[in-house]
Amino acid sequence: MTGAEVPIIETRALGKVYSPGTQAEVVALRHADLRIGRGDFVAIMGPSGSGKSTLMNLIGCLDTPSSGQYLCDGIDVATLDAEELAVLRRDKIGFVFQGFNLLPRMSALENVAMPLGYAQVPPDERRELAHETLVAVGLGDRASHRPSELSGGQQQRVAIARALINRPPILLADEPTGALDSRTGEEILALFKRLRDDDHTVVLITHDAEVAAHAGRIFVMRDGEMHEEPGFGSRESGVVEPQIPGPGRAP
Template identity: 75%
Template sequence: MSAAAVDVAGAAVPVIQTRGLGKVYAEGTPAEVVALRDVDMRIGAGELVSIMGPSGSGKSTLMNLIGCLDTPSSGQYLCDGVDIATLDAEQRAQLRLERIGFVFQGFNLLGRMSALENVAMPMGYAGIPRPQRLQRAREALAAVGLVERADHRPSELSGGQQQRVAIARALVNRPSILLADEPTGALDSRTGEEILALFKRLQDEGQTVVLITHDPGVAAHCDRVLEMHDGRLHEQPRRPEGSA
């Protein structure tokens, strides 16, 4: 997990910063859809933040932009202080590989591969030698409490165990940002609580975690809640210290 960057004045640079971010699909046509409107956001290193909203609110669009899976129509996005607009497609892909870990609701594990192989897979794209990939994959599985299941395939794991493998895979390249899209949506309530506790532990270890959710119960586990409505972002008041 990377250390926080600092600017020339010595102040911490936000891991995620957007200024007037907007996204329009089919712009200038009768099918035009304004998905994001003038979004300003700052997320610092080591924060646990939720972006909450109903379907169609713009939260998935925002996740795609901060995950460098899409580019904005207007405004600015800085990831670890890097202006994404200055990067070409190959550079954005490299930044995504090195600095952003994704956890998907459907796990997206390959059934023919073991848990260890699934976790090691992203490092193959980074050109890391196989022995080092396997060692780091075991360390990532150990970090989520699943190293004893390293040789099991996804079909041999419970839903919660599969989600832990997916989290280990997201962490294996030691990203500065961990983006989790509805990370408990496919899990029962008890297993979901275990996964949320794991995110909290990762935060305590210095990881920046952003949860995309429609569930207020999930958002309640986070330090800050950013709400999306009709493409606009609104921040809920911070919880008082020591509150549940």
């Protein structure tokens, strides 16, 4: 990422406090500075309760910060009303979860096509785009199968296809290999790398260091604070970014 490029994800001193000013107050995130470029593959790693899921919810515009600023593709999300925020979330961000979250009575094709209904895409075009996306994740021959007729890895591929159907530049994956065996997990991680190569930005939330090692950059969260692990970068291209405390990086 060059200095002239606008980060696809940028947070500035982002913080989140639950139940502030009460005995139940919890500081879930402290002064998180993050710059992620288009086409980056980033892992955010930490144990349960470290703040990584809070950060993902803020990046995914599922929650609002208590302090700081979040720019999504150059847009300050705090300036958006509820409708504008929903449009940004639909167009910019795809979500993949550990539990797949597929509707059991729908076929793979219908599950993938579902977000296009909210975007008011005509049914024929919806089905065509859904089939193309299933082909892209290697499941073109499973379009008519329901989730119960698919393996865990295949269900996760359907979930990834659904996340990609609106062609969002950002893919947020929360423990996407957590319910899979190691071999299937490796296949899903290889798919994320291909998506990265197609210019998607992949942000992977995980507690597993072996999973995180597949990413080009790794951030570690402890007690709501985030630190980038030195020595990681765009390894395939030979470009390694230094450890950077925040957006005020030196040129």
